[in-house]
Amino acid sequence: MTKRFRLFTxxxxxxxxxxxxxxxxSWYLLTPExxxxxxxxxxxxxxxxxxxxxxxxxxxxxxxxAKDQNALLPEDLNFLMPLVKHNYDVAKMPYPAKxxxxxxxxxxxxxxxxxxxxxxxYRKSVSDLKTRKGKILQLGLDLSGGMSVVIxxxxxxxxxxxxxxxxxxxxDDAVARAIEVLKTRIDTFGVSEPVxxxxxxxxxxxxxxxxxxxxxxxxxxxxGKGSLSLNIVDDDATKRVNDWIAANPxxxxxxxxVTGIPxxxxxxxxxxxxxxxxxxxxxxxxxxxxxxKVDDKFFLDGTxxxxxxxxxxxxxxxxxxxxxxxxxxxxxxxKMTQANVGKTMAVVLxxxxxxxxxISEAIAGGSVRVTGFDAKDANELKTTLKTGALPVNLIxxxxxxxxxxxxxxxxxxxxxxxxxxxxxxxxFMLVYYKGAGxxxxxxxxxxxxxxxxxxxxFNMTLTLTGIAGLVLTxxxxxxxxxxxxxxxxxxxxxxxxxxxxxxxxxxxxxWTIMDSHVTALIASLFLSMLSKGAVQGFAITMxxxxxxxxxxxxxxxxxxxxxxxxVLKAKKVSIAWRKA
Amino acid sequence: MLVKKAxxxxxxxxxxxxxSIVMIVVVWAGTVVRGGFNLGIDFKPGLSETVxxxxxxxxxxxxxxxxxxxxxxxxxxxxxxxxxxxxxxRAVAAADEAKVANLQAVISGKAKAALEAKFGVDSVKVxxxxxxxxxxxxxLVIQTTWIALAAIIAILLYxxxxxxxxYALAAIISLIHDPIFVLGLIGTVQMEVSTATIAVILTxxxxxxxxxxxxxxxxxxxxRLHQSMNPYELIxxxxxxxxxxxxxxxxxxxxxxxxVYVFTTGSIHDFALALIIxxxxxxxxxxxxxxxxxxxISGGKPPEEKAKKELTEKDATEA
Numbered sequence: 001m002t003k004r005f006r007l008f009t010x011x012x013x014x015x016x017x018x019x020x021x022x023x024x025x026s027w028y029l030l031t032p033e034x035x036x037x038x039x040x041x042x043x044x045x046x047x048x049x050x051x052x053x054x055x056x057x058x059x060x061x062x063x064x065x066a067k068d069q070n071a072l073l074p075e076d077l078n079f080l081m082p083l084v085k086h087n088y089d090v091a092k093m094p095y096p097a098k099x100x101x102x103x104x105x106x107x108x109x110x111x112x113x114x115x116x117x118x119x120x121x122y123r124k125s126v127s128d129l130k131t132r133k134g135k136i137l138q139l140g141l142d143l144s145g146g147m148s149v150v151i152x153x154x155x156x157x158x159x160x161x162x163x164x165x166x167x168x169x170x171x172d173d174a175v176a177r178a179i180e181v182l183k184t185r186i187d188t189f190g191v192s193e194p195v196x197x198x199x200x201x202x203x204x205x206x207x208x209x210x211x212x213x214x215x216x217x218x219x220x221x222x223x224g225k226g227s228l229s230l231n232i233v234d235d236d237a238t239k240r241v242n243d244w245i246a247a248n249p250x251x252x253x254x255x256x257x258v259t260g261i262p263x264x265x266x267x268x269x270x271x272x273x274x275x276x277x278x279x280x281x282x283x284x285x286x287x288x289x290x291x292x293k294v295d296d297k298f299f300l301d302g303t304x305x306x307x308x309x310x311x312x313x314x315x316x317x318x319x320x321x322x323x324x325x326x327x328x329x330x331x332x333x334x335k336m337t338q339a340n341v342g343k344t345m346a347v348v349l350x351x352x353x354x355x356x357x358x359i360s361e362a363i364a365g366g367s368v369r370v371t372g373f374d375a376k377d378a379n380e381l382k383t384t385l386k387t388g389a390l391p392v393n394l395i396x397x398x399x400x401x402x403x404x405x406x407x408x409x410x411x412x413x414x415x416x417x418x419x420x421x422x423x424x425x426x427x428f429m430l431v432y433y434k435g436a437g438x439x440x441x442x443x444x445x446x447x448x449x450x451x452x453x454x455x456x457x458f459n460m461t462l463t464l465t466g467i468a469g470l471v472l473t474x475x476x477x478x479x480x481x482x483x484x485x486x487x488x489x490x491x492x493x494x495x496x497x498x499x500x501x502x503x504x505x506x507x508x509x510x511w512t513i514m515d516s517h518v519t520a521l522i523a524s525l526f527l528s529m530l531s532k533g534a535v536q537g538f539a540i541t542m543x544x545x546x547x548x549x550x551x552x553x554x555x556x557x558x559x560x561x562x563x564x565x566x567v568l569k570a571k572k573v574s575i576a577w578r579k580a
Numbered sequence: 581m582l583v584k585k586a587x588x589x590x591x592x593x594x595x596x597x598x599x600s601i602v603m604i605v606v607v608w609a610g611t612v613v614r615g616g617f618n619l620g621i622d623f624k625p626g627l628s629e630t631v632x633x634x635x636x637x638x639x640x641x642x643x644x645x646x647x648x649x650x651x652x653x654x655x656x657x658x659x660x661x662x663x664x665x666x667x668x669x670r671a672v673a674a675a676d677e678a679k680v681a682n683l684q685a686v687i688s689g690k691a692k693a694a695l696e697a698k699f700g701v702d703s704v705k706v707x708x709x710x711x712x713x714x715x716x717x718x719x720l721v722i723q724t725t726w727i728a729l730a731a732i733i734a735i736l737l738y739x740x741x742x743x744x745x746x747y748a749l750a751a752i753i754s755l756i757h758d759p760i761f762v763l764g765l766i767g768t769v770q771m772e773v774s775t776a777t778i779a780v781i782l783t784x785x786x787x788x789x790x791x792x793x794x795x796x797x798x799x800x801x802x803x804r805l806h807q808s809m810n811p812y813e814l815i816x817x818x819x820x821x822x823x824x825x826x827x828x829x830x831x832x833x834x835x836x837x838x839x840v841y842v843f844t845t846g847s848i849h850d851f852a853l854a855l856i857i858x859x860x861x862x863x864x865x866x867x868x869x870x871x872x873x874x875x876x877i878s879g880g881k882p883p884e885e886k887a888k889k890e891l892t893e894k895d896a897t898e899a
Binding site: 150152154393394395396397398399400401402403405406409410412413414416417418419420421422424425428429432464465468471472474475478479482483486490508511512515516518519520522523524526527529530534535538539542 | 630679680681682683684685706707708709710711712713715716720723724727728730731734735738739742775776778779782783785786787789790793794797801821822824825828829831832833835836837838839840842843844845847848851852855
C-alpha cells in the first residue's frame with residue numbers, strides 16, 4: 001500500500017466520521033435549548049406549542065396588516081404560499097401583483113382555516129425536530145434521566161390456561177398483543193418518545209421512557225390486564241344524567257369527573273362514562289358523556305374477542321371493522337343484540353368509551369361487522385378491540401428509574417472523566433516520549449473520534465458505563481502505541497537508522513498488538529451478550545474501541561512516523577525523555 | 581541487538597508464589613469473616629432505591645427505625661453529601677414473589693409509606709429506583725456464569741493457537757490468579773457485587789493477559805536469539821526488555837481510570853477502583869507469576885516455537 005493511498009484512506013475515514021457526527025454535534029452544541037426541550041415534549045406540550053405559535057403569528061400579521069395595507073407577507077411565512085396559491089386557483093381568482101397580507105388572508109375563507117394552516121406548520125416543524133433527534137448519538141437513560149422497565153410475559157400461565165403447549169406462533173401473537181396493549185396505554189399518558197421493543201424471539205418486553213417520568217403514572221400502565229368491554233348504552237339515562245349535569249355544573253371537577261349524581265337520576269346497574277376521540281395531535285378529546293348498562297346481560301367482556309380486522313364494504317367501499325368472538329362470547333352476544341336491536345353499543349376501554357355503533361339486527365355466529373367509521377377511526381377501533389384486554393399477565397422483571405437531576409450529574413461526571421483521563425494520558429505521553437508522544441496523542445484523538453462516530457452511525461446510545469469503556473479505550477490505544485515505541489526505541493538505541501528502527505519496530509510489535517487486542521476483543525464480545533444494559537454499553541464501546549485502536553496504532557501512527565522520516569527528512573527519532 | 585542487563589525477577593519466584601497464595605488466602609478469609617459477598621440486586625433480587633428526605637434532619641438510624649417492622653427487610657446506607665440526607669434503601673425480594681406483577685411498586689410504595697408516616701407527607705423524594713425481579717436474577721446468574729466461562733475458554737484457545745500449550749496454561753493460571761485476588765478483596769471490603777463486577781473481572785483478565793502475552797512474545801523471540809541461555813535468565817531478559825512497556829501501559833490505564841474514579845459515584849466509582857487494583861495485580865502477576873510458571877510447567881525449558889509467523893530482521897527491511 002502506498003503512503004499516498006494510506007493517507008487518502010485516513011482522510012476519507014475522518015471525513016465520513018465527520019459527516020456522520022455533524023448532526024450530533026449540531027444538535028448538542030448549535031441547537032437552542034428551547035428546541036431541544038420541544039423535541040422531547042409530550043403530545044400536549046407539542047399541541048400547546050403549535051397553537052400558541054400559530055395564534056401569536058396570526059395576531060402579528062393582523063397588526064401588521066392593519067398598520068399598513070401594503071405590507072408584504074414576512075419571509076418566514078413563505079411556507080404558506082403553495083396553499084395560498086392553490087386556494088386562489090380553486091376560487092379562480094387572479095394572483096395579486098404583490099402578496100400583501102390582506103391578499104394572503106383573502107385565500108382563506110375563515111380565520112380558523114388560516115390558523116389551522118399555521119398550526120400544521122408548527123406541528124410538522126416539531127416532528128422534523130424529533131426526526132433530527134432520532135438520527136444523533138443518543139444519551140442513555142442513566143445520562144438523560146428516565147425509566148427503563150423489563151417486562152416478562154407470563155406465557156407459562158397462558159399455556160396452563162389454554163391447557164396445551166404454546167406453539168411459536170401462539171407465543172409471538174401473545175407477546176405482540178401485549179406490546180400493542182402497552183403502546184396504547186403509554187400513548188394515553190402522552191409520554192414522549194417511548195421505546196417499546198421485544199427481546200428477539202423471547203418473551204421479554206423492554207420499555208424505555210426518557211425524561212422525568214412520574215412513577216405513579218407508569219405503574220398504572222404496568223398494573224393489571226386492562227379492561228375492554230362492549231356495553232349497551234342507556235339512551236334515556238344518558239339524557240337524564242346530561243340534563244342533570246347541565247343543571248348542576250359544579251358537580252364536574254377539574255379533571256372532568258362528575259360526582260354526586262342522585263340515585264334517582266342515575267339508576268341502578270348503570271355507569272356514567274366519557275366518550276373520547278383522538279385529535280390530530282394524538283391527544284384524547286372529550287366528546288360527550290354516556291350512561292352504559294353494566295349488568296351481565298348488557299355487557300360483553302373483551303377477552304371473548306379473538307381477532308379483529310378492518311375491511312372495505314364491497315358495495316359502499318366504506319371501511320368496516322370486523323371482529324370474531326369465541327363460542328361462549330358468540331352465544332352471549334347473540335342474546336345481547338337480540339334484546340337490544342336499535343340501541344347503541346359502546347366500546348369501552350379502561351373506563352373510556354372509544355367508539356359506538358347502532359345495533360341493526362341480532363348477530364349470531366360470533367362474526368361481527370361494524371360500520372360507520374372513516375378509515376382512521378376504523379383502524380383505531382380495530383387496535384382497541386385487538387389490544388384492549390391483555391392476553392397474558394405481565395411481570396415486571398427489572399425496573400430502573402433515574403431522575404433527570406441525577407442524569408445531569410452523571411453527564412458532568414462522564415465528561416469530566418473523559419476529559420481528565422485524556423489530559424493525564426496526553427501529558428504523560430508527551431513528557432515520556434517527547435516527539436513520538438505527539439504521534440501517539442494524535443492517534444489517540446483520531447481513535448476517540450472514530451469510536452464516537454461509529455457509535456453515532458449505528459444509532460447507539462451512550463451510557464455512563466459506555467463512557468467508562470471509552471476511557472478504557474484511551475488506555476488500550478496508548479498501550480498499542482507504547483508497545484511500538486518501546487520496540488522502535490530499542491532498535492534505534494541499538495544503532496539503526498530512524499527509518500529502519502521505525503520499520504522493524506512496527507513489524508515486531510504487530511503480532512504483540514494483534515494478540516493483545518484479539519484477546520481483549522474476545523472478552524468484550526462475550527460481555528456484550530450479557531442481557532444487562534449497563535454491561536452491554538461498556539462491552540460494545542470497548543469492542544469498537546479495540547478495532548479502532550488496531551487501525552490507529554498500526555496505520556495512523558505509522559503514517560505519521562513515515563511522514564516525519566520521508567517528508568521532513570528527520571535524522572533523529574524523538575522518542576524518549578532520556579538518552580540511552 | 582542490544583542486550584540489556586536482565587533484572588533477576590525469577591530469583592524471587594518462590595517468594596512471589598508464596599506471597600500470592602498468602603494474599604489470596606487473606607482476602608478470601610476476610611470475605612468469609614465479613615459474611616460473604618455483598619451481592620447487589622443483579623444476583624440477589626429486590627429493590628434498591630435512593631431517596632432524599634427533605635424534612636428535618638434525619639439520621640440513618642431514624643430511617644432504619646422507620647422501616648423496621650416492614651414486610652421486607654430494608655438495609656439502609658447513607659449516600660453522598662450528608663447534608664442532603666440521601667439514603668440508599670435495599671430490600672430483598674423473596675423467591676415466592678416471582679409472580680407478583682408489579683413487585684417494585686409494592687415494595688417501593690411500602691417504603692415510601694413507612695417513611696412518610698415518620699417524617700411527614702411529601703418528605704420523601706425518590707431519586708433513583710432499581711429493581712430486579714427474582715426470575716431475572718436467576719437468569720442473570722446462570723447467564724453470567726456461562727458467559728464468563730465461555731470467554732475464558734475462547735481466550736485459552738486463542739493463546740494455544742498462537743503459542744504452545746505451556747504458555748496457554750501458565751497464562752490461564754495467572755489470569756485466574758488476578759480475578760480471584762480482586763474478588764476476595766471485593767468481598768473483604770464489602771463492595772457490592774453486580775454484573776458490573778463481572779465486567780471488571782473480564783477487563784482485568786483482558787489486561788493481565790495483555791501483559792502476559794507481551795512478555796511471552798518476547799520470550800519466544802529470545803528463544804531463537806539466545807539458544808544457549810538458562811531458561812530463567814531468558815525470561816528475566818524478556819521481562820526486563822518489556823518492563824518499561826509494562827509500566828508505561830499500566831500507568832496510562834491507571835491515569836485514565838483514576839479520572840473515572842475521581843469524578844463518578846456509585847457503581848462506576850467502585851468499578852474504577854476495582855479496575856485500578858486489578859491492573860496493578862495484573863502487572864504483578866505477569867511479571868512474577870506467569871513467566872516463571874510457564875518455565876516450571878514446561879519442565880524447566882520453555883518450548884521452542886515454530887518460526888512461521890516470526891519476523892527476522894531480513895523481513896523487516898522491506899518497506
